Amino acid sequence: MNKIPLIARSEYLRRVRTKTFIIATVLAPVMLLALIAVSVGVGVLTQEGGARTVTIIDETEAGLGDALAERLPDNYSAMVEAAPLDSLRARVERGVLDGYFVLPAGLLDGEEEAAFYSEGVGGFSSQMRLQRAVEDVVRRARLRATGASDDVLQAAEAGVPMRMVALTEEGEAEDTSWVYSGIGYAMGFIIYIAMFVYGAMVMRGVIEEKTNRIVEVVASSAKPFQLMMGKVLGIGAVGLTQFVLWVVLALAGLFVAGTVLGTMVDPTTLAGTEGAEMQELPFDPSNFSLADIPFDLIAYFLLFFLGGYLLYGSLFAAVGSAVEQESDAQSLQAPILIPVILPALFLPFIADNPDAPASVVLSLIPFFSPILMVVRAAATDVPFWQMALALGLLAAAFIATIWLASRIYRVGILMYGKKASFKDLARWVRYA
C-alpha cells in the first residue's frame, strides 16, 4: 500500500490546524493591508486635499494674479489683494489664511522670482503643483507678450500623447510589458519567498521528528522515501492553502476597498491631483485587472512554483535529517540557499532584458528556472521549446535531488549525537 498520501494528509492537517498557521495566515494580509493603509493614509495627508485659502499679491502689469487664481488646484480658493505683507503674515499666523503668493513686477522678465509664503512649506507634490501653476501662468503671459496668437498658445500647451505598440502574431496590441514585467517580478519574488518559507518548514518538521524521537516509530512503519515525500507534499499543500487563502482574502479586500473608496473619494479630486502624473505613464494601470493575466502565465507560475518547491523542499528535508537543531543546519544549508539567492540577484536584469541570450541560458538552469523562467514568461513571449526544455530539466533535476536527498534522509534520521559534515552526507549517499 502506498503510504505517501496518508503521511502527507497527516502532515498537512497537523500544520493547518495549529494556531500559528491560522494566525499567520490571517495576520499576514492584515499586516500587509495595515501597511498599505498607513502608506495611503500618509499619502492622503500629505496631499493636503483639504480646502485652502490663499491670497495673491500681484505686482505684475499683466495681471497674472487673476490668471493664477484660476489655474491653482481646485482645493485652493485664491483672492487677489493688495494688502500689506505684514498683515498677511499676521493672518497666516492666526490661521485665517493658509498662505500667500507674491508675484513681483520683474517676474515676467525673469528678473525677479515668485514666492509662496505659508506656515509649512508643504509636501513635495503640493510644491510641484503650485510651481507648475505659476510656471503655466507666467509662460502663457510671456508667449502672449511676444504677440503669439491663440493658436500658438494652444499648440504650445497641447499634450503630447504617445503609446507603445507591440507587434504580435495577432496583430498590434497595446504594449503592456511594463506591467507584465512587474507581475513577473512579483511572481518570481513569491516563488523565491515560498521556497525559503516552506523549505524551512520542511526542514523544521524533519528536525522536530528527529528530536522528538518519533522517527524510529514511523520508520518502522513506512519507507524513509515515503516519509520524506509525504512530508514534502503535505507541507507543499500547506503552502498552497495559505497561498490560495491569501489570494481570496486579497481579492475580497480589493473588492471591499474599491467599494469603500468609491463612495468616499470624489473622483474629480483624484483626477485633479493624480491625473497629471498618470498621463506620463505609457500605460494606464487602472485599465488593467487581474483577469488580464493570461492563463498560461498562471499555469507556468504554478508549475514552476511546484517544481521549485519540490526540488528545494527535498533538499531541505535532507539537511534537516542530518542535524538535531535548527541552529546546526546553517552550514549545511549554504549549498541550498546559494542557488535560491543567485537568481534573485539576476531578477532585475532578466526583467529588463528577458530575451537576452544570458537571460535565456540562466532561465534554463534547473535550480534557477523556477524563479527566472516565470519572470521571463511574464515579460516576453518565451518560445515553447525553451519552456519545455526548462520544465524537462527541472523534472530531471527534481528526480536526481529526490534520489540524493532520500538517501541522505534515510541514514540521517537515525543518526544522533555527532554533527554531520558534507563528508558524512557523501558517505551516507553511498551506503547501500
Add this chain to the structure above:
Amino acid sequence: MSRLIVDTVTKRYGAHLAVDGVSFEVEPGRIFGVLGPNGAGKTSTIRMITYITSPDEGRITFGGEPVGPASQQRMGYLPEERGLYRKMKVGEQLVYLGQLKGLSKSEARDAARRWLDRFDARSWASKKVEELSKGMQQKVQFIATILHDPQLLIFDEPFSGLDPINAALLQDIILELREAGRTILFASHRMEQVEQLCDDLFLIANGREVLHGSLRDVKRSFGKNTVTMEFSGGDGFLDQLEEREAIRVRSRTAGHAEFRLLGETTARQVLETALPRVDELYRFELNEPPLSEIFVMAVNGQSPDTLEPA
C-alpha cells in the same frame, strides 16, 4: 508459524562492524531477551529486524518471508528512545500510527478506544501529547506499539520511566501477549526484569554473540556457585576466605553477604570456616548466579567452561 529467524547477519557502518554474524530464532509464545552493554549492537540488530535498515550479509525472515514492508505491518516496535508528535492529540495520533501500520481508520479508532480504556485513559484521547506527563506518554506509546495487534512485538526497555503500578500493568499485558502466541523480543539492561520475563536469552557484546539459550540452560551452565548468607556477629571470616582466594564477595552489609565460590572451594568448607566465628546463622543458601553476574562474566570473556565450577 510466526517465527523470527535471524541468520548470520552482519552490519557495517563504514569501517565499524556493528553486528558480526549474529544468528538466533525467536519462537511464538515465548519472550526472547536480547541483552548487551551499550553499543553492543542491540539497536543495530533491532533496526534490521524492523526493516529500518538492511543487513550487509545474512538474512532475516519472519513467518518464512524475508522482512520488508509486509512484515512491518505485522510488527510493533517500541524503541528505547520514545517519541510522539507533541502537538497532536492522543486519539488522532494513535489512529494515524495505526493507519501507518495498515489499519483502516475505523479499526484504528476502535482499537485506540479499547486500549485507552484498558489503561483507564479514555479522557486522554482529546488531549495533546505535550499536556501529558512522561509516564502517560509512555503508556500512549505502548498502546501505539500494540494497537494493530501485531504478531511480532519488539520492546526496547519498555518499563523505563514507569512507576511500579504501571510497570506491573505493562508486564501483565506483555505476558498476555505471550499467552496469545505472539512472538516477543525484549531488549533490556535491567537484569531482574529479564530474569522475570524472558524464556530465552541472547547476550551480545561488540556485535557478537556471547551467550545464547533458554534462561534455565544459561543459568544452569554457570552452575550453583553463589552463596547467600544471613547471620549475626563478626564477618571477618569473609576477609579470610577472600584472602585465600576461596570466594569473591559480591555484596556485603552487616549480617548479610553474597559471594561466589572460587576454584575448588565447596559450600561446606565455607560453612565450616564461618560457623565458629558467627554468633548465629539465619540463612545459608547455594544458588545459581544472578543474571547480572552472568552478564558481567560473559561480557568479560569468561565462558561457562572457563569458569571455575562449584
